[in-house]
Amino acid sequence: MSHGKIYSNEVIQTEDDQFDDDPDMPRTQAKMGKKAPNFKANTTEGMIDLYEWLGDSWGVLFSHPAPFTPICTTEMGSIAKHYEAFKKRNVKLLGISCEDVNLLHDWAGDIKAYYGLEHFPVTLLADESRAVAYLYGLIEPTYRDNFSGIPYPCRGLFIIDPKKIIRMMSFHPWSIGRCTKEIIRSVDSLQLTDSFDNKVCTPADWEMGKSAMVDTSVTPNDINTMFQSGVITWFLPSGKPYMRTIGDPKKPEPRVGEAATNLNLIKLAYGSDSD
Numbered sequence: 290m291s292h293g294k295i296y297s298n299e300v301i302q303t304e305d306d307q308f309d310d311d312p313d314m315p316r317t318q319a320k321m322g323k324k325a326p327n328f329k330a331n332t333t334e335g336m337i338d339l340y341e342w343l344g345d346s347w348g349v350l351f352s353h354p355a356p357f358t359p360i361c362t363t364e365m366g367s368i369a370k371h372y373e374a375f376k377k378r379n380v381k382l383l384g385i386s387c388e389d390v391n392l393l394h395d396w397a398g399d400i401k402a403y404y405g406l407e408h409f410p411v412t413l414l415a416d417e418s419r420a421v422a423y424l425y426g427l428i429e430p431t432y433r434d435n436f437s438g439i440p441y442p443c444r445g446l447f448i449i450d451p452k453k454i455i456r457m458m459s460f461h462p463w464s465i466g467r468c469t470k471e472i473i474r475s476v477d478s479l480q481l482t483d484s485f486d487n488k489v490c491t492p493a494d495w496e497m498g499k500s501a502m503v504d505t506s507v508t509p510n511d512i513n514t515m516f517q518s519g520v521i522t523w524f525l526p527s528g529k530p531y532m533r534t535i536g537d538p539k540k541p542e543p544r545v546g547e548a549a550t551n552l553n554l555i556k557l558a559y560g561s562d563s564d
Contacts, residue, residue, distance in 0.1 A: 319425040321458050325350075325449045326424050331390050332383070333397065333413045340453060342412075343381060347480075348449040349472060352385040352427045354441040356396035360466045364444070365396075366404040367469040369411050378476050379451075382411045387422060387442055390415035429463065448475060450483075488515060489535065503533035 318326040325348075329338045339348075351368075353361040368375075368382060375382055386393055390413075397409040414421065422428050422442045429443035444461035456479050461467055478491040481501065489501050503512065503520055509530070512520050516535055523532040 319447065319455060319458070321455050323455060325447065325453050325455050327453075328421055328424060330421055331415045333390060333393050333415075337412075337414075339383075342383075343449065343451075343453065345379075345451050347378065347380040347451060347476065348383065349375070349380055349446065349476070350383045350385060350425070350449065351444070351446040351467075351472075352422060352425070352442040353444055354429075354463045356386055356388055356392060357399070360464070362396075362400055362403065364466050364469075365400050365409075365411065366406075368472075369400065369406055369409055370404060371469050371473065372410040374473055375476075378473070378480065380476055384411055384413045385416055385421055385425075385427065385442065385445075386413055387416050387419050389417055446472065448472075448479060450479070485515075500534045500536045503535055505531055507533075 325339070327338065327340050329336065351364075353364060355361060365384060368384075372382070386396075388396075393413040393415055397413065400406070401409050416422055419428065419439075419442075425445060425447065427442040427445040428440050441463060443463065444465065444467055446457075446459045446461075446467065447455050448457040450456050457475055459467075474496060477497045478495065481491065481497075482489055488504050488507050490504050492500070492502050495501065503516070507515065509522075512533075519535070521534045522530050523534070525532060
């Protein structure tokens with residue numbers, strides 16, 4: 290499998306590239322559902338090739354505007370505190386910062402002190418040239434350094450699966466810190482969906498162990514063979530049988546299907562704890 294050419298802190302062009310047309314910004318290669326752009330860059334753990342570093346793991350790549358700032362520090366501390374939750378889901382974490390690697394080591398020391406951590410387990414990428422930030426479309430043009438005028442990265446996040454496909458993307462402005470538990474919830478949802486071959490999806494406010502939904506691609510004839518614990522199909526005024534839940538016995542009496550009696554079907558092998 291070709292990974293394309295790899296350059297240190299430079300844009301990497303691969304066969305899956307699709308470019309933006311904005312003439313005022315460097316071209317962005319990161320697209321949901323496409324291969325994650327590969328790169329080679331310096332980190333707090335030394336030089337890495339993204340694909341080799343990820344191996345067979347899932348990956349969460351996330352950027353932040355700047356080290357030694359309050360919101361970025363709380364995000365990093367929260368992610369570090371939940372490191373074991375990511376690890377048991379086979380997820381590697383890579384924080385992208387547009388600073389020198391020595392400064393990132395110093396910042397990690399502050400994060401450890403503030404949160405009372407014995408060590409800081411998250412790998413930080415030193416993207417001084419902003420090559421990776423531009424590659425992944427992370428630059429926020431309206432938020433700039435007061436002295437240099439250089440734009441900062443936004444709070445971008447990418448969830449990458451073991452096939453190196455970008456499965457989810459999110460972007461927050463500099464002023465809004467992200468919720469670590471929401472990142473974990475998103476990983477849980479993607480892994481659950483994969484385990485059911487895209488036949489199960491997760492509703493609003495879903496958490497691991499709660500009721501999931503059957504995708505509309507599943508026919509009524511296939512339900513009994515696919516789902517051992519049964520599916521509830523809800524009667525709605527439209528008469529369309531698209532609301533089908535699995536694993537939630539607490540709803541009113543359904544019109545079609547048998548009530549699920551247990552939540553074990555939608556719990557992954559690592560358990561049902563809140564992390």
